[in-house]
Amino acid sequence: MKHELSILIPVYNTVCVPLVTAIRQQAVSAGITFEIIVGDDGSTEHQTVEANQSIDAMEHCRYICRQPNAGRAAIRNFLAREARYPWLLFIDSHMTVCSQQFLQHYLETDGNVIYGGYIVGEGETSSLRYCYEKACEAQHRASVRQQRPYQHFHTCNFVVSHDVMLSHPFDERFRRYGYEDVLFGKQLKQGGISITHIENPVGFLTFEPNDQFLRKTEEALDTLNDFRDDLRGYSQMLTLTEGIHIGFVKSLIRLWHRLFGTIERRNLCGRHPNLTVFKLYKIGYYLTIKN
Numbered sequence: 139m140k141h142e143l144s145i146l147i148p149v150y151n152t153v154c155v156p157l158v159t160a161i162r163q164q165a166v167s168a169g170i171t172f173e174i175i176v177g178d179d180g181s182t183e184h185q186t187v188e189a190n191q192s193i194d195a196m197e198h199c200r201y202i203c204r205q206p207n208a209g210r211a212a213i214r215n216f217l218a219r220e221a222r223y224p225w226l227l228f229i230d231s232h233m234t235v236c237s238q239q240f241l242q243h244y245l246e247t248d249g250n251v252i253y254g255g256y257i258v259g260e261g262e263t264s265s266l267r268y269c270y271e272k273a274c275e276a277q278h279r280a281s282v283r284q285q286r287p288y289q290h291f292h293t294c295n296f297v298v299s300h301d302v303m304l305s306h307p308f309d310e311r312f313r314r315y316g317y318e319d320v321l322f323g324k325q326l327k328q329g330g331i332s333i334t335h336i337e338n339p340v341g342f343l344t345f346e347p348n349d350q351f352l353r354k355t356e357e358a359l360d361t362l363n364d365f366r367d368d369l370r371g372y373s374q375m376l377t378l379t380e381g382i383h384i385g386f387v388k389s390l391i392r393l394w395h396r397l398f399g400t401i402e403r404r405n406l407c408g409r410h411p412n413l414t415v416f417k418l419y420k421i422g423y424y425l426t427i428k429n
Contacts (some may be wrong), residue, residue, distance in 0.1 A: 140245045144221035144300070148213040148428040149231035151181045153189045158199060164241040165198075174199040176231075177217045180207030205252025211308035211318040214293065218303045226303055229386040230294040234259075234341035243338045244297050245310060250331055252297040252339030253290075255280060267345040267354065273413055283335040289372055291323040291333055302331055309368075317365060320372050349407045375424055387411045388425055395422025397404045 145161055147154055156173055157288075165172040174193075178201065180185050193201040204216065218226060227244060233256065237243070244252060255278045261268030276282065283290035306325050312318035326333060346354070362373055370376055382388055395402075402419045405412055 140170070140225045140297075142171045142177070142223035143173075143225045143227055143245070144223040145172060145227045145229065146214070146217040146221060147174065147176045147229055147231050148179060148217060149176055149181065149187050149190065150179045150207070151183045152231040153186050154231040155189060155192060157229065157233065157235065158193050158196065158399070160235045161229065161241065162196060162199065164238070165312040168241055168245060169423065170245065171223065172196070172198060173222060175211050175217055175220055176201045177220070178203045179209070179213040180205050209310065209313035209318075210293070210315070211312045212310045215307045215310065218307070219335060220302070221300060224300050225297060226300055227297050228293060228295070229340060232342075232344055233294055234343050236339065236341040240338060241342070245299075247334065247336055247338075249297075249334030250299045250302050251291075252336060252338075253283070253292070253327060254295045254297075254336055254340070255283065256292070256294055256342045257339040259341050259343035261345050264348075264409045264411070265345045266348040266406055266416065269413055270351075270416065271342060271345075278339070280335045280337045283409060287333045287335055288323040288327040289320070291319060291326075293319040293322070294342075295338075302326075305329075306331065307397070312361065312365070314357050314361050315354050317373070321365070321368055324372050348411060352406055354402065356423060357418065359420060360427060363424065363427050370418045375420065379421065379425055391422055392426050395419070395426050399423070399426075 143165070145165065147157065154176060158176060162174055176190065176193055178187065178190065187203060190201055193199050214228065238259065243253065257278065258271045258275050263269060277290070306329055308318050309321050312321065323333065362369060362375060363389065366376055399422055402415050405415050406419060
């Protein structure tokens with residue numbers, strides 16, 4: 139049983155008061171010593187910041203605003219340094235606690251790093267993010283994740299010992315969106331630290347507009363290109379594109395993207411996004427930016 143726990147929530151332009159309230163109630167009910175620290179990584183929406191400031195009035199809770207935005211890796215490292223207890227629970231601010239036993243399940247599970255996964259809520263077929271997440275839902279099961287434990291790790295919902303987190307911090311070169319969690323998994327493997335995968339999901343219930351998700355996807359592919367040497371063997375996109383050994387084929391894919399990328403983008407940002415088009419767009423985009 140983990141009796142002392144720091145619950146750490148990185149946030150950017152998201153009101154996370156309901157999440158803090160829900161997880162705080164579970165911590166109080168569990169009778170553990172705990173703190174909740176929300177780290178705001180340079181949010182630009184004044185109303186969101188104002189709403190989150192109410193967290194400071196909750197017992198055992200802190201809301202810390204930081205400027206400027208430092209990135210997803212740096213804010214998590216900052217929260218780990220601020221934490222005072224030997225166990226850390228990281229939850230992304232846009233996630234939802236779905237089970238009354240969520241915290242208790244973590245408290246009763248052994249392991250230096252424990253990943254609980256996430257489930258996809260109801261959404262509209264007009265949402266590219268919803269369609270993409272729903273299509274990948276089977277991969278989020280613990281039995282599937284455990285087959286490749288280091289490649290199937292995400293930062294949205296995990297417990298880690300304070301000592302492990304401080305000795306294996308996130309790589310702060312990753313300032314843009316994407317892949318800091320993938321490299322973290324690789325670093326854990328290199329350090330001989332196992333990841334325990336369990337069924338203890340949070341809910342992924344809100345989905346950004348299609349154009350915003352597509353921009354995030356492009357940003358993630360830019361990140362992948364920048365750090366491809368570090369991520370080789372841990373990215374399906376790298377494995378796929380580097381498996382194309384015929385230069386002519388790569389040239390055809392790049393030409394297709396230059397000719398039809400705008401049309402593909404129009405579909406993906408529209409009311410009827412197609413996942414096959416999404417996959418083709420990502421391959422074309424990555425091969426076009428790859429130097």
